[in-house]
Amino acid sequence: MKPIRIYRCPDTICGILTGIYDAGTSRYGHDYIRLETTCPDGFSEMQLFCEYIEIAPDSKKADIVADSVKDKISSAVYMNILHLLLSSDTEKANIAYHFLVYGFHIGERIIHALQIPWVKQVFEINRAVENEAHFFREFLRFSNKDNIYISVIEPKNHIVSLIMPHFADRLNTESFIIYDKTHMEAGMHPASNEWYIRNLLPDEGRTLEKMYNNNDTTASLWKTFFDAIAIKERTNPSLQRNMCPIHFRKYMTEFKKTPN
Amino acid sequence: MIILDNASINDKLKILADSAKYDVACTSSGVERKAEKGTVGATSAFGICHSFAADGRCISLLKILYTNECIYNCKYCINRVTNDIPRVSFTPEEICTLTMEFYKRNYIEGLFLSSGILNTPDYTMELIIQTLQMLRSQYHFGGYIHCKTIPGASPELVELAGWYADRVSINLELPTADALRHLAPNKSRSAILKPMRQIQLGIEQSRQRLGMKGGNYSAYRYTQKRLGRQHTLSETSQPPKLSDHDGTFSPEVLSRQPDNITKRGFAPAGQSTQMIIGASGETDFEILSVTEALYQRFDLKRVFYSAFINVNNDDELPSPAGGPPLAREHRLYQADWLLRYYGFCANELLNEKRPNFNPFLDPKCDWAIGHLDKFPIEINRADYDTLLRVPGIGTKSARRIINARRMGNLDFYSLKNMGVVMKRAVYFITCNGKMFCTGIKIDENFITRQLINKDTVLLQNTAESNITYKQMHLFDFIPD
Ligand code: SF4
Numbered sequence: 259m260k261p262i263r264i265y266r267c268p269d270t271i272c273g274i275l276t277g278i279y280d281a282g283t284s285r286y287g288h289d290y291i292r293l294e295t296t297c298p299d300g301f302s303e304m305q306l307f308c309e310y311i312e313i314a315p316d317s318k319k320a321d322i323v324a325d326s327v328k329d330k331i332s333s334a335v336y337m338n339i340l341h342l343l344l345s346s347d348t349e350k351a352n353i354a355y356h357f358l359v360y361g362f363h364i365g366e367r368i369i370h371a372l373q374i375p376w377v378k379q380v381f382e383i384n385r386a387v388e389n390e391a392h393f394f395r396e397f398l399r400f401s402n403k404d405n406i407y408i409s410v411i412e413p414k415n416h417i418v419s420l421i422m423p424h425f426a427d428r429l430n431t432e433s434f435i436i437y438d439k440t441h442m443e444a445g446m447h448p449a450s451n452e453w454y455i456r457n458l459l460p461d462e463g464r465t466l467e468k469m470y471n472n473n474d475t476t477a478s479l480w481k482t483f484f485d486a487i488a489i490k491e492r493t494n495p496s497l498q499r500n501m502c503p504i505h506f507r508k509y510m511t512e513f514k515k516t517p518n
Numbered sequence: 519m520i521i522l523d524n525a526s527i528n529d530k531l532k533i534l535a536d537s538a539k540y541d542v543a544c545t546s547s548g549v550e551r552k553a554e555k556g557t558v559g560a561t562s563a564f565g566i567c568h569s570f571a572a573d574g575r576c577i578s579l580l581k582i583l584y585t586n587e588c589i590y591n592c593k594y595c596i597n598r599v600t601n602d603i604p605r606v607s608f609t610p611e612e613i614c615t616l617t618m619e620f621y622k623r624n625y626i627e628g629l630f631l632s633s634g635i636l637n638t639p640d641y642t643m644e645l646i647i648q649t650l651q652m653l654r655s656q657y658h659f660g661g662y663i664h665c666k667t668i669p670g671a672s673p674e675l676v677e678l679a680g681w682y683a684d685r686v687s688i689n690l691e692l693p694t695a696d697a698l699r700h701l702a703p704n705k706s707r708s709a710i711l712k713p714m715r716q717i718q719l720g721i722e723q724s725r726q727r728l729g730m731k732g733g734n735y736s737a738y739r740y741t742q743k744r745l746g747r748q749h750t751l752s753e754t755s756q757p758p759k760l761s762d763h764d765g766t767f768s769p770e771v772l773s774r775q776p777d778n779i780t781k782r783g784f785a786p787a788g789q790s791t792q793m794i795i796g797a798s799g800e801t802d803f804e805i806l807s808v809t810e811a812l813y814q815r816f817d818l819k820r821v822f823y824s825a826f827i828n829v830n831n832d833d834e835l836p837s838p839a840g841g842p843p844l845a846r847e848h849r850l851y852q853a854d855w856l857l858r859y860y861g862f863c864a865n866e867l868l869n870e871k872r873p874n875f876n877p878f879l880d881p882k883c884d885w886a887i888g889h890l891d892k893f894p895i896e897i898n899r900a901d902y903d904t905l906l907r908v909p910g911i912g913t914k915s916a917r918r919i920i921n922a923r924r925m926g927n928l929d930f931y932s933l934k935n936m937g938v939v940m941k942r943a944v945y946f947i948t949c950n951g952k953m954f955c956t957g958i959k960i961d962e963n964f965i966t967r968q969l970i971n972k973d974t975v976l977l978q979n980t981a982e983s984n985i986t987y988k989q990m991h992l993f994d995f996i997p998d
Contacts, residue, residue, distance in 0.1 A: 489575070
């Protein structure tokens with residue numbers, strides 16, 4: 259029996275797209291191909307009776323994959339792939355590969371074919387990533403330190419690049435930073451300028467977290483409002499929890515206990 | 519009246535948010551607008567909730583009154599003139615600063631400004647306009663503004679409100695003119711419907727000038743159009759004229775407006791209203807019929823319901839032992855959703871003989887059980903509007919079914935992937951001619967029993983617009 263061949267890709271968009279390129283051009287047979295992402299610390303479990311191929315990220319190959327998805331399938335599918343690759347799902351590289359195998363075959367109508375398990379998984383992960391991004395558009399809070407607006411978040415997926423355009427538009431006059439503590443990266447927006455994403459060093463992260471301060475006058479006015487606007491006779495903590503899950507509340511001004 | 523002159527901004531906020539909280543609408547939806555360079559704030563078509571208060575209701579806007587002083591004496595209202603409560607007023611600057619600071623921290627999408635009536639309706643309306651003008655022109659705020667117009671304010675001021683605000687609303691307060699006369703003696707039905715008509719005409723003209731940017735159509739209207747029901751369209755395209763204000767913008771008002779105000783459109787996010795549920799004796803059927811008429815004749819975006827709370831412990835008003843009628847309010851919201859998105863008519867859901875909703879079944883299940891002759895529906899053949907009538911199938915899942923069907927036949931397993939709520943749908947559908955399993959009987963009693971057992975959570979969930987919207991994108995896979 260032919261051994262399963264496993265392509266091990268670094269967990270970056272370029273790394274996974276390179277893996278898709280190498281796997282797709284290998285003629286090894288889709289049913290025998292699996293893609294995995296490697297952990298950042300380089301250690302992951304290996305299995306016997308499999309062939310392993312380590313992927314070296316190559317932006318030329320990645321570009322070829324990206325362009326052919328856009329040209330031969332559709333830009334909507336390309337966006338789906340991007341969202342998928344931003345997710346924290348450990349199977350994402352494999353799902354992306356097998357989804358694209360169908361995609362190149364069926365064309366742009368692939369996104370409607372929820373009957374196909376790979377398509378369904380892409381659809382679900384996309385929704386999870388988009389939902390998480392949307393939660394942070396809602397629940398993220400800025401504090402103001404010397405007219406720099408700072409926010410700390412702990413998302414599961416890499417959603418900073420998905421939410422930066424939203425804030426860069428509405429707060430185009432302000433300087434702001436969205437610090438993703440999970441992935442140690444930050445979206446930076448200098449006032450009236452283009453935004454960008456930067457990887458952070460641990461002490462930069464600590465500095466940003468210290469600068470994030472929920473306890474000034476505006477924050478306490480907000481808490482006053484938050485308490486006053488609830489209707490006592492309708493108190494409903496479980497509905498509140500459904501709508502605003504506890505784990506989002508960690509950095510939310512209105513849920514912070516005041517020191518006194 | 520106890521007027522506090524030296525209240526701190528914190529005290530004012532506390533009092534004026536507290537007295538604004540009974541206004542239901544907190545949506546920031548209906549208009550998509552990017553920020554202009556150098557201005558602060560954008561709007562998002564679907565609206566954005568920023569927090570959820572202890573009552574589970576969405577907080578999207580800084581919802582406050584300008585003042586809680588009031589010369590009127592509406593029996594249901596905490597601010598009525600006869601109440602002995604501390605009274606405060608904001609200044610326009612205070613409201614602007616709060617809005618800007620809150621907005622930049624992503625606490626809110628914008629401002630919802632209402633007010634008690636200080637001195638006269640026009641005097642109050644002018645203060646509101648002054649605030650909005652300051653916010654738009656001096657503070658360059660481009661986020662969402664919802665403005666309540668004051669009953670009895672002159673048409674010129676109502677018109678100005680429409681140019682500054684994204685959404686304008688005036689509360690119907692009570693479903694019938696009778697109840698209004700009884701409970702809000704200073705207000706009249708015509709003082710409410712006149713500005714409502716004026717705003718409707720303004721939005722219509724704004725559309726003619728600016729296209730869709732001038733104001734999007736309501737979901738209700740889109741649904742009616744899809745179903746080819748022209749009668750409501752022709753009614754709104756030639757709305758009855760009112761004698762003293764025919765809806766054309768007054769040249770004086772227009773000429774005073776800088777272009778950057780008028781190019782945003784006139785109330786581009788449309789108009790909404792709300793009414794109190796359970797303070798006067800109306801049936802659900804009456805309330806739903808009024809709702810339908812408002813959508814048809816006034817082209818409203820939303821009609822909101824507010825379960826009555828007897829804040830004044832007024833003997834003339836009911837104080838139900840079980841607290842405010844939240845379950846009833848919830849059923850009405852579900853039915854409202856069926857009118858706006860699913861093409862149901864009020865008299866399909868209820869009628870004079872059966873004027874109230876079933877507390878144990880949601881209105882769509884209830885309707886389906888009463889019309890078993892229309893079921894089961896074949897998933898692989900039914901058209902969009904037929905699919906929409908199946909309990910457990912919503913607008914999104916119906917769309918997905920139609921699209922996925924083109925790629926091959928669907929079975930029950932793939933239906934789950936479309937987001938169909940199977941525990942409700944299975945009694946009403948077939949896939950490739952087969953029912954889900956052999957035990958299913960198309961029988962009223964059987965299905966009712968099945969649905970009620972699994973439908974208990976519904977009763978606990980009280981909802982308003984944003985909540986319903988949220989529920990739509992939470993996938994409900996079959997747990998059992
Ligand atoms: S007009 Fe009536 S409802 Fe409005 S604040 Fe005054 S008393 Fe309350």
